[in-house]
Amino acid sequence: MSLLDRKVAIVSGGAQGLGEAYARALAENGASVLVFDIQDAVMNVASTLEAATGARVLGMVADVSKRADVERVVSTCADSLGGIDILVNNAGAWRRTPVESSWEQAIADWDFIMDTNLKGLLMLSRACVPHMQSRGGGDIVNVSTYYVLPARSAGTNGTETDLYNASKWALNGFTDAWAKYLAKDKIRVNGMCMGATDTPMLRGLFPDHQLPPDMAEIVMQPAQIAGLMIDLLKDGRSGENIGAWVGHPVELEPRKPDHRKITG
Amino acid sequence: MVDLTGKNAIVTGAAVGLGNAYALALAREGVNVAVCDIREEIDSLPDTLRESGVNAVGWRADVSSPDDVRRVVDGARDAFGSIDILVNNAGVWGASVADDDLDKTLADYERIVGTNMKGEYLFGRAVIPIMLAQGTGGEIVNVATDHMVTCGTPNDLCPGLPTCPSSQPGGWPRPRPTGGGDAMDLYDASKWGLNGFLFAWAKQLRPHNIRVNAFCMGATDSYMLRSFHNFEPSAEEEASWMRSEDSAKALLDLLKEGPTGRTGENLNFCVGRPCVLEPPLEPIYILKEDVDVVA
Numbered sequence: 001m002s003l004l005d006r007k008v009a010i011v012s013g014g015a016q017g018l019g020e021a022y023a024r025a026l027a028e029n030g031a032s033v034l035v036f037d038i039q040d041a042v043m044n045v046a047s048t049l050e051a052a053t054g055a056r057v058l059g060m061v062a063d064v065s066k067r068a069d070v071e072r073v074v075s076t077c078a079d080s081l082g083g084i085d086i087l088v089n090n091a092g093a094w095r096r097t098p099v100e101s102s103w104e105q106a107i108a109d110w111d112f113i114m115d116t117n118l119k120g121l122l123m124l125s126r127a128c129v130p131h132m133q134s135r136g137g138g139d140i141v142n143v144s145t146y147y148v149l150p151a152r153s154a155g156t157n158g159t160e161t162d163l164y165n166a167s168k169w170a171l172n173g174f175t176d177a178w179a180k181y182l183a184k185d186k187i188r189v190n191g192m193c194m195g196a197t198d199t200p201m202l203r204g205l206f207p208d209h210q211l212p213p214d215m216a217e218i219v220m221q222p223a224q225i226a227g228l229m230i231d232l233l234k235d236g237r238s239g240e241n242i243g244a245w246v247g248h249p250v251e252l253e254p255r256k257p258d259h260r261k262i263t264g
Numbered sequence: 265m266v267d268l269t270g271k272n273a274i275v276t277g278a279a280v281g282l283g284n285a286y287a288l289a290l291a292r293e294g295v296n297v298a299v300c301d302i303r304e305e306i307d308s309l310p311d312t313l314r315e316s317g318v319n320a321v322g323w324r325a326d327v328s329s330p331d332d333v334r335r336v337v338d339g340a341r342d343a344f345g346s347i348d349i350l351v352n353n354a355g356v357w358g359a360s361v362a363d364d365d366l367d368k369t370l371a372d373y374e375r376i377v378g379t380n381m382k383g384e385y386l387f388g389r390a391v392i393p394i395m396l397a398q399g400t401g402g403e404i405v406n407v408a409t410d411h412m413v414t415c416g417t418p419n420d421l422c423p424g425l426p427t428c429p430s431s432q433p434g435g436w437p438r439p440r441p442t443g444g445g446d447a448m449d450l451y452d453a454s455k456w457g458l459n460g461f462l463f464a465w466a467k468q469l470r471p472h473n474i475r476v477n478a479f480c481m482g483a484t485d486s487y488m489l490r491s492f493h494n495f496e497p498s499a500e501e502e503a504s505w506m507r508s509e510d511s512a513k514a515l516l517d518l519l520k521e522g523p524t525g526r527t528g529e530n531l532n533f534c535v536g537r538p539c540v541l542e543p544p545l546e547p548i549y550i551l552k553e554d555v556d557v558v559a
Contacts, residue, residue: 100396110385119370122373147460157463157550165459165464166460169457169459170381170456171456173457177448178449181363182363
């Protein structure tokens with residue numbers, strides 16, 4: 001029996017990459033999983049995972065930036081899987097948003113990035129919290145980036161992605177405040193802050209979706225990051241940003257003192 | 265030290281509090297100032313600023329509205345001919361917690377994230393192309409909070425500072441953790457988010473002599489803080505606060521560093537030590553070479 005047996009998890013943005021890996025790791029550890037995405041491929045992911053793991057895995061096509069979709073996901077999970085214990089806020093939008101863009105583009109870019117990465121994550125979390133409170137505890141994992149931790153290498157906080165960077169920095173406020181406020185309900189809240197991981201999002205940055213050889217050699221794998229998340233859930237800490245850096249071991253570091261939980 | 269006389273600035277949220285102090289200090293330094301606010305007190309501010317012998321213009325504007333931002337930025341450029349300084353000060357506060365319902369949450373999001381984060385984004389994105397086209401450098405200062413730059417960012421930030429209150433007998437237990445407690449999730453998120461703009465812009469704009477820095481203000485005597493205390497702060501609380509005028513003096517000192525000065529820095533002003541411009545700090549979240557002065 002695994003620690004996550006009889007737990008119910010929601011994973012947003014689970015059609016591919018890290019979201020798929022999180023859903024797989026949760027199912028392999030005995031949790032029932034609702035996985036959703038705006039991409040239809042999430043339905044195949046769900047049936048494949050269910051067959052492979054024997055856990056209940058429910059797929060839904062839904063957009064985290066739409067309130068009605070968020071409410072539909074949460075009520076479906078509660079009705080069909082019996083509640084909500086774990087929320088993995090993985091869905092994320094990414095695009096280059098250079099400062100030279102036109103005014104109209106700058107306005108559209110705000111909505112494109114923030115509606116999913118910030119507002120969508122906020123809505124989904126707010127909708128899940130009462131379910132966790134009624135079950136006497138839970139876990140929220142906010143998927144962020146290593147940009148929000150002290151720089152270990154060049155390339156962090158890239159100049160062409162100001163809005164993406166900002167959307168992830170803002171999550172610090174949620175992780176910090178939610179962990180404090182929800183401690184009374186035994187709901188833990190943490191951030192996952194990783195560097196380059198071999199996902200379709202990363203591959204999409206390169207010609208023919210091929211990673212450059214030097215990057216392919218060192219890049220982290222989604223299964224490693226998902227394993228780190230499982231270790232985090234089993235560890236039971238809260239209010240901490242968990243780092244994973246290319247070129248460093250992917251492992252859960254010792255708990256940090258209060259003043260370094262968020263800032264690394 | 266750079267002479268600020270004759271420069272042209274925009275200060276958002278200038279009707280009261282810190283923004284008001286920033287605008288007044290800039291005008292007394294000979295800077296022409298364009299101001300905006302949603303509050304009606306903004307109407308009389310340009311006349312007050314002109315008493316310092318500078319040009320001044322003002323608008324009622326909501327910084328979360330792209331049309332309003334465009335109106336202010338284009339209006340300032342038309343009035344002064346150029347924009348050299350942007351002080352992104354407008355901000356709002358409100359309590360919000362993790363189990364608020366969705367209706368309240370979405371209203372809070374529009375107001376708090378819209379003003380504090382989208383407002384600074386829009387003003388930056390409106391002003392940066394103008395500064396780049398001018399080719400004469402520029403200054404952007406975002407106003408944030410000490411919630412994100414506490415003693416623990418990332419280690420003990422203040423040991424080098426003899427004035428740090430934590431190093432005094434009976435001072436704060438150190439180091440103080442991040443955050444504004446458990447009931448400011450949206451406020452804290454909106455301010456943390458500013459780091460995304462701070463670092464990306466500072467790195468990219470350094471070669472153009474445009475600096476980007478942020479003031480992370482601890483408790484300062486201002487409209488926002490007084491409203492937080494229902495306008496009835498205790499004498500003790502009031503005595504502990506920093507003064508807006510001191511923050512404005514620090515702003516002038518930062519601007520006077522000029523294009524070779526620091527950039528990409530969160531300047532931490534915390535209660536209990538002098539509210540003055542401290543020497544530059546080593547970057548934490550970006551590498552030093554990213555913002556080193558271009559030869």
